[in-house]
Amino acid sequence: MAIYRVHGIPMSACTARVLLCLHEKGLAYELLPVDLAAGAHKQPPYLSLNPFGQIPALEDGEVSLFESRAINRYLAHKHKDAGTDLLRSNSLSEAALVDTWMEVEAHRFNGPISEILIQILVNPMYGMASEEQKIETEMGKLGKVLDVYEERLSKSKYLAGESYSLVDLHHIPTLVYFMTTPKANAITSRAHVIAWWNDISSRPATIQVSTNMKL
Amino acid sequence: MAIYRVHGIPMSACTARVLLCLHEKGLAYELLPVDLAAGAHKQPPYLSLNPFGQIPALEDGEVSLFESRAINRYLAHKHKDAGTDLLRSNSLSEAALVDTWMEVEAHRFNGPISEILIQILVNPMYGMASEEQKIETEMGKLGKVLDVYEERLSKSKYLAGESYSLVDLHHIPTLVYFMTTPKANAITSRAHVIAWWNDISSRPATIQVSTNMKL
Numbered sequence: 001m002a003i004y005r006v007h008g009i010p011m012s013a014c015t016a017r018v019l020l021c022l023h024e025k026g027l028a029y030e031l032l033p034v035d036l037a038a039g040a041h042k043q044p045p046y047l048s049l050n051p052f053g054q055i056p057a058l059e060d061g062e063v064s065l066f067e068s069r070a071i072n073r074y075l076a077h078k079h080k081d082a083g084t085d086l087l088r089s090n091s092l093s094e095a096a097l098v099d100t101w102m103e104v105e106a107h108r109f110n111g112p113i114s115e116i117l118i119q120i121l122v123n124p125m126y127g128m129a130s131e132e133q134k135i136e137t138e139m140g141k142l143g144k145v146l147d148v149y150e151e152r153l154s155k156s157k158y159l160a161g162e163s164y165s166l167v168d169l170h171h172i173p174t175l176v177y178f179m180t181t182p183k184a185n186a187i188t189s190r191a192h193v194i195a196w197w198n199d200i201s202s203r204p205a206t207i208q209v210s211t212n213m214k215l
Numbered sequence: 216m217a218i219y220r221v222h223g224i225p226m227s228a229c230t231a232r233v234l235l236c237l238h239e240k241g242l243a244y245e246l247l248p249v250d251l252a253a254g255a256h257k258q259p260p261y262l263s264l265n266p267f268g269q270i271p272a273l274e275d276g277e278v279s280l281f282e283s284r285a286i287n288r289y290l291a292h293k294h295k296d297a298g299t300d301l302l303r304s305n306s307l308s309e310a311a312l313v314d315t316w317m318e319v320e321a322h323r324f325n326g327p328i329s330e331i332l333i334q335i336l337v338n339p340m341y342g343m344a345s346e347e348q349k350i351e352t353e354m355g356k357l358g359k360v361l362d363v364y365e366e367r368l369s370k371s372k373y374l375a376g377e378s379y380s381l382v383d384l385h386h387i388p389t390l391v392y393f394m395t396t397p398k399a400n401a402i403t404s405r406a407h408v409i410a411w412w413n414d415i416s417s418r419p420a421t422i423q424v425s426t427n428m429k430l
Contacts, residue, residue, distance in 0.1 A: 065315050
């Protein structure tokens with residue numbers, strides 16, 4: 001089997017998203033560090049892998065892809081019979097549920113939580129202040145999303161139904177960091193959300209990948 | 216064949232995105248208006264269709280979905296043999312290209328162009344001023360995305376390769392409105408982007424759906 005080539009760094013949430021999928025599927029890969037400090041991601045040859053100059057990118061022989069969620073869809077589709085079918089592709093309606101909630105993660109969950117992580121964890125690394133007002137605004141948005149999740153997870157074990165899927169996996173990297181912040185009670189205070197998080201964060205793939213996620 | 220039930224309004228870009236897919240596939244549907252002015256989208260029973268209270272939502276018998284891009288993926292997958300295969304699902308690598316550029320539209324293109332449309336077209340409808348500074352900031356972001364598109368479209372006829380796909384379709388609703396603004400030269404000044412737009416905007420499905428898109 002070919003070894004997947006992942007361009008990225010372990011502490012990047014988007015890189016970790018791809019590594020989680022590779023680990024879930026038991027696939028061999030090599031992680032090729034991109035020197036962000038030197039601006040390698042904004043220069044050739046990296047721009048030939050991702051014209052937007054962001055990590056990660058994936059090479060699979062002649063196939064070259066970017067955008068973590070698209071990469072994972074490719075891996076999950078190609079290896080659907082290895083372990084859990086993360087796209088639930090045997091049922092049109094179950095696959096549609098995965099697609100719907102993947103859009104929710106990408107469009108409603110990722111924006112607020114990423115901004116909160118930037119304010120609380122990233123800005124201080126660069127000597128910049130955290131903007132309290134911005135944190136509160138984004139916490140308000142995130143709370144509304146988590147209220148919907150709480151209701152949803154009271155009816156099904158995972159966001160897209162009764163089995164673990166790419167939807168759940170896509171939430172993990174940002175939540176790994178979020179749970180280290182003083183705002184983690186947004187998760188722990190919601191009974192079904194914290195039960196879901198305890199489940200997906202204790203998967204072997206999650207434990208393996210998150211070990212290397214240190215900001 | 217069942218008639219699809221679409222909850223939304225013709226002037227909503229996200230509703231139009233779903234209608235475009237239905238027209239491309241030649242599918243029968245009924246459009247069920249949601250009374251946004253009365254706040255119907257924020258109350259039951261609409262919240263049972265979309266817990267986030269936004270349009271559109273789709274009902275297909277027992278299947279109920281929301282998020283326009285996920286709805287289209289469902290329709291394109293279910294009817295892949297009707298007309299163009301919008302997901303290019305016969306090839307793993309071609310499907311992955313569709314997925315990658317669909318993420319680009321959703322994460323890089325949609326944000327800036329939507330904010331520009333709000334500022335230029337929507338705010339005046341509600342007696343609010345357009346913020347010039349915000350327009351310029353978002354035009355800067357959109358221009359960088361369009362530079363990548365120009366390069367991409369110099370090498371392939373459509374964004375995900377040589378055939379029309381969901382990627383191209385997903386750009387249409389916001390571009391229909393954008394082309395009515397004084398900023399349309401961001402498209403017309405780029406040779407390959409305007410050739411692409413002239414192509415996809417002249418498709419019968421586009422003409423049919425955009426006729427009803429009036430702000």
